[in-house]
Every structure is written in C-alpha cells, then in structure tokens.
Amino acid sequence: MARNIIIAILVVVVVGAGFWGYREHEEKNAILNHTENTYQRAFHDLTYQIDLLHDEIGSTLAMNSTEKLSPSLAEVWRVSSQAQNDLGQLPLGLMPFSKTEEFLKKVGDFSYQHSIRNQDHEPLTDENYDDLKTLYGQAADIQNELRSVQSLVLKDHLRWMDAEMAMKAGEEPLNNAIVNGFKIIDDKVSGFSEVNFDSETEHVAGNDEKIYERVKNEETISQQEAQEVAKKFLGRSRLDDVKVTETGEGLDYEAYSLTIADKKHNTNITMDITKNGGHPVWMLNERDIDKDVLSLSEAADNAKSFLDTNDYDNMQLVDSKQYDNVGVFQFVFVDDKIRIYPDEVVVEVALDEGDVIGFENFSYLANHKDDRDFNLELTKEEAEEKANGNLDIKEHHVAVIENQAGEEVTCHEFYGTIDNDTFRIFINAETGSEEQVEKLPNPEPVYH
Amino acid sequence: MKQNYTKLSVIKLIILMLFCLMSFTTHQSAEAFSGQVVQRGATGDDVVELQARMQYNGYYNGTIDGVFGWQTYWSVKEFQKQFGLEVVDGVVGEKTKAMLERATKFDKEFVHQNLREGRKFTYYGGVDKNIQRGPKGSKGQQPKEQPKEQPKEDGVAKQEEQKQPQEEAPAPKEEQPPPAEERPAEEEPEAPAEEPSPEEQEPAEEPTPAAPEPPEVEEDPAEEAPPEVDPEEEIVTPEEEEPEAQDDDMNIEKAMNVPEGFSDNDIQLMAQAVYGEARGEPYEGQVAVAAVILNRIESPIFPNTVSDVIFEPLAFTAVADGQIWMEPDDRARKAVLDAINGQDPSGNAIYYFNPQTATNKWIWSRPQIKQIGKHIFCE
Numbered sequence: 042m043a044r045n046i047i048i049a050i051l052v053v054v055v056v057g058a059g060f061w062g063y064r065e066h067e068e069k070n071a072i073l074n075h076t077e078n079t080y081q082r083a084f085h086d087l088t089y090q091i092d093l094l095h096d097e098i099g100s101t102l103a104m105n106s107t108e109k110l111s112p113s114l115a116e117v118w119r120v121s122s123q124a125q126n127d128l129g130q131l132p133l134g135l136m137p138f139s140k141t142e143e144f145l146k147k148v149g150d151f152s153y154q155h156s157i158r159n160q161d162h163e164p165l166t167d168e169n170y171d172d173l174k175t176l177y178g179q180a181a182d183i184q185n186e187l188r189s190v191q192s193l194v195l196k197d198h199l200r201w202m203d204a205e206m207a208m209k210a211g212e213e214p215l216n217n218a219i220v221n222g223f224k225i226i227d228d229k230v231s232g233f234s235e236v237n238f239d240s241e242t243e244h245v246a247g248n249d250e251k252i253y254e255r256v257k258n259e260e261t262i263s264q265q266e267a268q269e270v271a272k273k274f275l276g277r278s279r280l281d282d283v284k285v286t287e288t289g290e291g292l293d294y295e296a297y298s299l300t301i302a303d304k305k306h307n308t309n310i311t312m313d314i315t316k317n318g319g320h321p322v323w324m325l326n327e328r329d330i331d332k333d334v335l336s337l338s339e340a341a342d343n344a345k346s347f348l349d350t351n352d353y354d355n356m357q358l359v360d361s362k363q364y365d366n367v368g369v370f371q372f373v374f375v376d377d378k379i380r381i382y383p384d385e386v387v388v389e390v391a392l393d394e395g396d397v398i399g400f401e402n403f404s405y406l407a408n409h410k411d412d413r414d415f416n417l418e419l420t421k422e423e424a425e426e427k428a429n430g431n432l433d434i435k436e437h438h439v440a441v442i443e444n445q446a447g448e449e450v451t452c453h454e455f456y457g458t459i460d461n462d463t464f465r466i467f468i469n470a471e472t473g474s475e476e477q478v479e480k481l482p483n484p485e486p487v488y489h
Numbered sequence: 490m491k492q493n494y495t496k497l498s499v500i501k502l503i504i505l506m507l508f509c510l511m512s513f514t515t516h517q518s519a520e521a522f523s524g525q526v527v528q529r530g531a532t533g534d535d536v537v538e539l540q541a542r543m544q545y546n547g548y549y550n551g552t553i554d555g556v557f558g559w560q561t562y563w564s565v566k567e568f569q570k571q572f573g574l575e576v577v578d579g580v581v582g583e584k585t586k587a588m589l590e591r592a593t594k595f596d597k598e599f600v601h602q603n604l605r606e607g608r609k610f611t612y613y614g615g616v617d618k619n620i621q622r623g624p625k626g627s628k629g630q631q632p633k634e635q636p637k638e639q640p641k642e643d644g645v646a647k648q649e650e651q652k653q654p655q656e657e658a659p660a661p662k663e664e665q666p667p668p669a670e671e672r673p674a675e676e677e678p679e680a681p682a683e684e685p686s687p688e689e690q691e692p693a694e695e696p697t698p699a700a701p702e703p704p705e706v707e708e709d710p711a712e713e714a715p716p717e718v719d720p721e722e723e724i725v726t727p728e729e730e731e732p733e734a735q736d737d738d739m740n741i742e743k744a745m746n747v748p749e750g751f752s753d754n755d756i757q758l759m760a761q762a763v764y765g766e767a768r769g770e771p772y773e774g775q776v777a778v779a780a781v782i783l784n785r786i787e788s789p790i791f792p793n794t795v796s797d798v799i800f801e802p803l804a805f806t807a808v809a810d811g812q813i814w815m816e817p818d819d820r821a822r823k824a825v826l827d828a829i830n831g832q833d834p835s836g837n838a839i840y841y842f843n844p845q846t847a848t849n850k851w852i853w854s855r856p857q858i859k860q861i862g863k864h865i866f867c868e
Contacts, residue, residue, distance in 0.1 A: 080802075129792035132802035139790035146789035208803060208849070249837050291858035291868035292836040298859055300773075311773040311834065323832055327772030327820075336525035336535075338580065362530035362746045365823075369530075369830050387831045401831040435563055461551060463559035484556035484744035485753050 073202060080131060080201035084194070087127035088187045094120045094148065095180040102173055110165070114156035121149040132205040133223065140227045141183065148176055154445075182229050190222030246447065249293040251407035252315070252322075256294060259318030267297040270319045271312060274351060275301070288313070296322060303328060312400075320406055321351075326398040333366035333392030340368035340390040347388060347397045348372060353405070356386065366392045367399075374405070376413060380440040383408035383449060408449075413441065415451045416471040424453035424468040427475065432457035432464060442467055444476050452476055522590075527581040530746060531557045539581055541600045542593040543568060545614040553600060553612060554744035748829045755795045757817075759825045762799045764817035765807025770862040775821060777835035777861050779828035784839050791839065835859075838866035 097120055101113045125145045151172065155165060165173075193199060199219050207217040246254075262270070264285045272280050282302035288295060295316035303310050303326060312324035335343075341361055348356050356372040357380065363369075367389055374384035389399030419427075421437055428434065436456035444450050452467035467477040527535045536557045543549035548571075549564035562579045569577040572588050581589075599618055603610040611621045747753055759779055767778045785791035785798045792798050800808060807813045835841070836858040843863050847853070855867035 125792065126797070129797050129801050142790040205803065247837070286859065288836055288859045289857040289867075291838065291856035291866075296836075298834075309771070309773075311771075313834070313836070323834065325773060325776065325827065325832060325834065336527065337531040338526040338528045341528070360530065361528060362748070363532045364746055364826055367823075367826075369826075389827070389830065399827060399830070399832060401833075403831065403833070435566070458559075458563060461560055463563070479749075481559055482747055482749050483560070484554055484558040485747040486554070486744050 077200055077202050080205075081194075083127045083130035084201065085191065087124055087131070088184075088191050090120055090124035090127060091180065091184045091187055094124060095177070095184050098148075098173060098177045098180055102170070102177060111156045114152040117152035118149055118156055121145050121152065125149065132201065132208065141223075144179060144183065148180070151176065183226060186222070186226040186229060190219065190226070193218050193222065247293075248403045248407040252403070253293040255407065256315050256317040256320065261316055262314075262319040264297060266319060267299065267314045267316075270314050270321065271299050271301060274312075274321050274324070275310065276347075276350065287316075315406075321400070322403065322406060324397075324400040326396075328391070328398065330366045330391045330398070331393040333363075335368075335390075335392045335395050337361055337363050337368050337392075340392055340395060341370055343395045344368070344370045344372070344388040344390050344397065347400075348386065353386060353402075363392070368392055369399075374409060376411070376441075377415070378439065379415060379451070380438055380454070381408075381413070382440055382442045408443075413449070415439075415441070417451060418471045419453065419468070419473055421453055424470060424473065425455065427468050427473050428455055428457070428466055431459050432466070433459065439470065440467065442477060450476060456481075522581075522586045526583075527557060529557050529559075529562045529579060532746065535581075536561070537600060537604065538595055538597070539565070539589070541612045542589045542595050544612045545593040545595070547613065552744065553604070553610070555604070556744045556746060558744075558746075748826070751795070751829055756822065756825050756829070758795055758799060759828075760817040760822040761813050761815065762805060762807060763824055764821035765812035765815055766805055767862070767864065768815075768818070768821065770864065772820060772824060773834045774862040774864055775824035776827045776832050777838070777866055778841065778864070779825045780833040780835045781838050781841055781866070783828055784833070784835070784837055788839050834861060835866040838868060840868070841866045 094117065097113065097117045101110065101117060104110050104113055122145075125142065128142060128145065155169065197218065199217075201219060204217045204219040207220055267285060268280060268283055271283070272278075280301055281304050284300040286298045288298060296313045297316060299310075299312050299314065301310040301312070306326075306328035308326065308328040310324065310326045313322040314320065315322060338361075341358055345356070345358065353372070353374075355375050357375045358370055359373050359380065359382075360371040361368060370388045370390065372386050372388065374381045383404055385404045386400070386402040388397055390396070391398045417439065425434060425437075432455070434455050434457040438454040439451065440454040441449050441451050442454075451470045453470050455466050455468070457464055457466070462483065463481045465477075465479050465481055466475060468474070469476050522535050522538055525535060527539055532555055534555075537553060537555045539557070540549055540551070540553040540555070540561055543561070543564045544553060546568075548568045549561060551558075551560040551564075565581060565585065566577050566579045568589070569579070569585060572592065574584055574588060576584075594614065596612075596618070600610075600612060612618075613621065745753065747756070759782055762782065763775050763779050767775045770778075782795065782798055786793050786795065792801060799805060799813070803809065805813070838858050840852060840855055841864045842849075842852045844860075844865055845863065852867070857865055857867045859866055
C-alpha cells in the first residue's frame with residue numbers, strides 16, 4: 042500500500058518535473074528564436090539597404106539637373122543611416138567590424154553635406170564626383186560580399202546566435218561562417234578606407250592630437266615635478282599620499298595620472314598632467330557633498346578665482362548650471378571682447394564648501410592661443426538680416442567657433458526667442474552663412 | 490510665585506503679540522529673497538520667488554518651476570530694462586530684488602503649497618488666486634516621499650529654515666478638502682524635519698496665522714492652466730522620489746537642469762549602464778565608463794545615440810546579463826553628469842575590458858591608454 046502511494050507520488054513528481062522542464066525549454070526556445078529572428082531581420086535588412094545605397098549612389102552619379110541632385114543625395118543619406126542602424130543591431134560589438142561602419146558614416150556625411158547645400162550656387166565639383174564614384178565602387182564591393190554571406194546563411198540555415206556564441210567565447214581562429222564572412226567584408230573595406238574623401242569629411246584632428254602637437258616640444262617633467270604642479274594647482278601647501286602612473290600608448294599625448302588622497306574628506310582626487318609642459322588636463326574630486334549653502338553666483342566667483350590663480354586669464358563665464366548641490370561653469374577665453382568658444386574650460390564647484398571639485402580643459406589645451414586673426418566683414422546688422430525673421434533677437438556677441446570642418450570661424454552670435462524657446466545661432470562674420478543653429482535646453486519637468 | 494506666573498504670562502503675551510505682529514508684517518511686505526545673488530542656471534526657493542514675482546506683474550509667463558532657465562533670464566532682463574535699472578544683465582542682485590519687492594507681491598504659502606501639491610498654477614497679480622490653481626497633481630499623495638526629502642530639506646541653506654515654518658503652519662487649515670489619508674503624509678513628517686535645523690532663529694514666525702484664504706474647492710477649474718491630465722491619471726504615475734534627482738529642493742521643484750543634448754531619461758539610462766558595469770569601481774572609473782559611452786556616440790564606428798550605443802548587442806556585459814536594470818546610485822548618476830560635462834579620465838577611450846575575465850583576444854590588441862580600477866581602457 043505504502044509502496045503504491047510512494048510510486049504514485051514519484052510518478053506525479055517525475056511527470057511534473059518533466060512538464061516543468063518542457064515548459065522551461067519551450068520558453069527558452071521561444072526567447073532564443075525571438076532574438077535570432079531579430080538578428081536575422083537586421084541582417085537581411087542591412088543587405089537590402091546596401092543594395093539600395095548602391096543603386097541610389099549610382100543614379101546620383103547619372104544625374105545632371107541640380108534640382109534632382111539634392112533629393113537624391115538626401116535619399117542616400119537616409120539609406121545610409123538606416124543601414125547604420127541595422128548594423129548596430131547585429132552582435133558585432135566585440136569584433137573588428139569598424140571599417141564598414143566607418144564607410145557608412147562617410148557616405149552619410151558626404152550625402153548630407155551635399156544635399157543641404159545650395160546646388161545652384163555650389164554645384165558638385167569634379168572632385169566631389171570622383172569621391173562619389175569611389176563610394177559607388179565601394180558600395181558595390183560591400184554589396185557583393187554581403188550577398189554572398191546572405192546566400193550562405195540562407196542555404197545552410199546559419200544562426201546568428203551561434204556567431205554570437207563564437208564571438209563571446211573568443212574562439213581563435215573563428216570558424217563561424219557568418220563571422221568569417223563579415224571579417225572578409227571588413228578587410229575589403231580596410232583596403233580602401235584610405236581614399237581621400239571630400240575635404241569636408243576629411244579627418245578632423247581631435248583634441249588629443251592637437252594637445253600632442255601643442256605640447257610635444259615643451260620640456261618633459263618628472264613624476265616629482267608633476268606632483269609639484271598638482272600641489273600648486275590644487276592650492277595646497279603639501280600633498281599627502283600620491284600615486285602616480287603613466288598613460289599608455291593609446292593616448293596621443295603622454296601624461297601622468299595622479300591619485301591624491303584627500304584626507305579631509307577621506308576620498309581621492311584624481312588628475313592627469315601632461316608629461317610635456319606639465320599642464321593639468323583634468324581633475325576630479327569624488328567627495329560627497331553636503332547641503333548647499335552657497336549660491337550659484339558665489340560658486341561662480343570661486344570658479345573664476347580658481348582660474349585666475351592658475352593663470353587662465355581673460356576667461357568669461359558663458360554658462361552656469363546647478364545640479365543637485367554642484368555648480369557647473371563653462372568659461373571661454375575672451376580676446377578683444379570676442380568669445381573664443383574653442384578655448385573652453387569647465388569648472389565644477391561644490392556648493393557646500395565652495396571648493397573646486399572638477400576641472401576639465403581638453404579643449405582649451407588643444408586650441409588656446411593668444412594671437413588670433415578675426416575676419417569681421419559683416420556688421421551686426423548685416424548678419425542679423427541673415428537670421429530667421431521669426432527669431433526675436435535678444436542678445437548679440439562676437440564669437441569664434443569651430444565649424445563642422447574643424448576650422449575656426451568668426452561669427453556673430455545671436456540669442457533669440459521664438460515663443461517660449463530660446464535659440465542660439467552663429468552667422469559667419471565673413472561669408473554670412475549660417476554656421477550653427479541650436480535650440481537651447483529648457484528646464485526639464487520632473488516626471489518621477 | 491504668583492507674581493512669577495503673572496510675569497510669565499505677561500511675557501507670553503508680549504511674545505504672542507510679537508508673533509502676530511511679525512507674521513503680519515512679513516505677510517504684508519511679503520517674505521523677501523535671501524541675501525544671495527540669483528543667476529541663470531540656479532535652482533531653489535529664490536528662483537521660485539523670482540518667477541512668482543515676475544509672473545505677478547506679467548513679465549514672466551512660463552511655469553513657476555524653480556529653475557532659472559532661459560525664459561526666466563529674458564524676463565529678468567526685460568524687467569530690468571523697463572524699470573530703468575542701470576545694469577541689464579539678467580542677474581538678480583540687490584537692486585533688482587529690491588525693485589521686484591517694491592513692484593510685486595509674493596504669497597509664499599500659495600505658491601509653495603501649489604508646488605508641493607504638484608498643481609499647475611499661475612500667479613498673476615490682480616487675478617483671484619482661487620482661479621489660478623489647477624487640479625492637484627500627484628505630489629503629496631505619496632506618503633513615502635515626504636519623510637525622505639525632509640531631512641535633506643534642511644540642507645537648502647539658511648533661508649530655507651526661516652521660510653519653512655511659516656509656510657507649513659497654515660497648511661492644516663487650508664487642507665480641509667483633501668482626503669483624510671493625505672493629511673498625515675503632508676504634515677507629520679514636517680514637524681521632525683524642523684528639529685534638526687540648527688538655527689531656529691525667529692521662532693516668532695512659526696505660528697503665522699493662516700492667511701485668510703478660503704478653503705479651496707478641489708475641482709476648481711483652472712482657467713489659464715493648460716489642458717491638464719486627469720488627476721486620477723496622475724495618481725498612477727509613480728511619484729517615488731529618486732534619490733539621484735535634485736534632492737535638495739525636491740518638494741518645491743517641478744523642473745531640473747539638464748545638460749544640452751541629453752534628457753533626464755538619457756542620463757538615467759547611462760547611469761544604469763555605468764552602475765551595472767562599474768559599480769564596485771573607483772569614481773574615476775565610473776566617469777571613465779560613462780565617457781566611453783559618449784566617446785562611442787561621437788565615434789564614426791559606433792551608433793550615435795545613447796540607447797543605440799548601450800543596447801548594441803555584445804557591447805556591454807551589463808546589458809547582456811541584465812545588470813543594467815538595477816537601480817543606480819547617486820554616484821553613478823553624478824559620474825554620468827561629470828562625463829557629459831566634459832570629464833574624461835579614460836583618455837578618449839572607446840573600449841575597455843576587465844583583464845581578469847576578457848576572453849576575446851582581439852581586445853588585447855587595442856592600444857591601451859590606462860588602467861583604472863580593474864578595467865583597462867583602450868583606443
């Protein structure tokens with residue numbers, strides 16, 4: 042009797058476990074299937090978009106009339122961003138598949154810049170056409186390779202999940218057809234990535250490279266000297282525990298990274314100082330901040346005097362914001378009453394004790410110079426006429442900004458409103474073209 | 490003994506009279522700004538008062554939200570110009586404040602109570618206040634939020650404490666219509682909150698006799714309030730205060746500063762990613778992880794939005810294993826803000842990995858920049 046009961050219970054348990062296991066298995070399969078389908082969709086869509094891209098660039102090349110060129114280039118732009126989007130959904134995050142993304146980005150930049158410009162006044166140059174032809178050829182190559190991977194995927198029912206597993210496991214050599222296929226594509230693109238595109242899409246030197254260029258001829262300092270720089274910068278008579286390390290080859294310029302104990306708050310101050318010239322690049326104090334007893338404007342004064350003592354002269358506060366109990370201040374260099382936006386530093390001040398807890402001057406270090414030439418052909422009034430008529434202009438400055446091509450341009454800077462929104466526009470003071478238009482952020486409602 | 494008692498009661502009487510007098514006068518001339526200079530980007534009580542006063546005389550028609558944004562800035566400049574102040578700089582210093590105090594009125598209780606309750610409301614002079622307040626929002630209906638923020642409240646600077654008692658006092662009388670269960674939420678936590686305040690100077694202000702405001706009818710249709718969400722609907726929205734939000738002024742603040750180009754939700758998403766990826770790491774390392782996300786957005790070889798970069802398959806382990814859905818702490822959020830404000834301890838890295846756990850060989854081939862905590866950051 043008892044045995045029968047036990048057997049019955051066991052049967053129920055086994056059946057129950059089996060059923061539960063089956064359900065789990067089903068569920069897992071459903072999720073895996075779903076993920077796989079998402080990947081497949083992105084992949085097939087990508088193949089399709091590259092086809093479209095190729096065709097569209099082709100027809101742009103064939104086009105002669107200017108009024109058709111812009112919409113066509115706009116279409117190229119749209120398709121390339123769609124393709125970029127698809128690519129971003131594929132599990133390629135851990136593999137060197139960067140060249141294809143870069144290609145798509147270049148196509149996108151090229152088509153965007155040329156579609157928005159006035160083709161009547163600035164038609165495509167011969168060079169532009171040559172670039173377009175190159176892009177056309179490259180699109181064809183990528184299209185071919187993708188199509189061949191696609192046919193493999195379809196014929197052998199290759200799964201992206203397997204590719205993902207392979208990439209996660211970091212198998213070397215990767216023997217997954219999809220992964221290999223994509224590697225081949227990327228290698229091909231690498232081969233032609235050096236092609237010189239239109240000057241506007243050419244490589245713009247980043248701040249790191251500029252910092253390297255600027256400091257490379259300055260004197261190298263020792264770790265000890267770096268500590269002296271830090272001491273002076275932080276305005277301390279002595280530093281307690283300091284740990285210094287050096288940055289690796291991945292950074293264009295060489296720097297010391299310092300970790301300095303802040304005994305008073307029981308935290309660390311971290312900062313980077315360039316090896317050449319000993320310029321502080323950034324500084325952070327991670328301490329907790331108590332109640333805010335200082336106003337934003339008192340904190341701004343502290344930030345300003347911090348800059349003064351560290352020999353950042355002629356800096357003007359252009360933006361201030363309070364986050365929690367921290368004030369964040371953007372300062373730019375002012376040369377002959379002209380705001381030089383590329384020469385920017387950001388200073389953070391704690392609103393409890395009023396000390397500087399954050400500093401960053403990548404941009405200033407890369408760009409700052411005292412002697413600039415300014416091209417002011419247009420007067421304020423002339424520039425104002427170029428601005429949107431609906432804009433109620435409230436404030437005007439003269440400013441230097443870096444445009445999309447990475448060149449410094451002198452502009453008339455207007456702040457204006459349309460209804461309740463504030464816009465900032467930069468009109469090139471030499472050519473009168475609209476260099477930049479941006480809507481300035483309004484306070485965001487607290488939703489939660 | 491007896492004499493002593495009478496003496497005491499006389500003193501009491503005097504104090505009481507003083508109470509009344511002071512509260513009366515404060516009410517008439519309206520509570521003035523704190524001594525601080527208020528400038529663009531600021532948040533807090535002074536900004537609330539500024540916006541309310543500017544709305545009172547029609548120079549400001551935005552929301553009274555406690556954030557000194559662009560709209561407030563233009564209003565201040567216009568006011569300074571129209572009232573003949575010599576400096577038209579949009580900075581609210583002594584002179585502008587004095588002028589505002591002369592030219593406008595400020596009913597602190599009305600404004601702050603409406604803010605606390607999350608109402609949509611306006612504050613135009615000459616208009617009956619009863620028709621200036623909209624339906625009650627979700628604020629004040631969540632008992633949880635109040636005790637949480639109160640302790641922080643006393644950190645808002647001295648002027649807060651002075652004002653605090655005065656605005657709380659009349660609450661019970663005005664609060665008649667709201668449902669009973671709300672009451673404890675509103676009042677109870679307030680009392681202890683005042684205790685820790687170090688300088689309870691001027692106790693005289695405390696028992697301010699309720700401004701003789703007639704009890705509000707809840708359903709008051711707000712005439713100029715923009716189309717509103719149903720109160721019922723708003724109750725549903727979780728009002729739970731997030732610790733990383735602008736905690737100091739949470740109960741008076743209906744808006745916050747956001748960095749250019751990022752919404753609060755972007756920041757939240759990034760904070761979750763940073764927390765999931767690097768919560769045990771030094772602060773510098775957290776800022777560096779946030780900076781890597783931003784560097785990827787800038788980079789041509791990665792997608793160009795916050796969400797696309799974070800959710801790119803296999804890009805971040807925290808996304809793959811679901812750790813991104815943990816609630817981030819204040820530090821993670823602050824790290825994100827620091828990164829958005831330009832800090833980049835990673836040295837412009839677009840990859841990082843944990844050398845202990847990295848299985849992918851390719852990642853080792855990247856030019857390394859530096860190691861922070863247990864992550865190696867590379868180009």
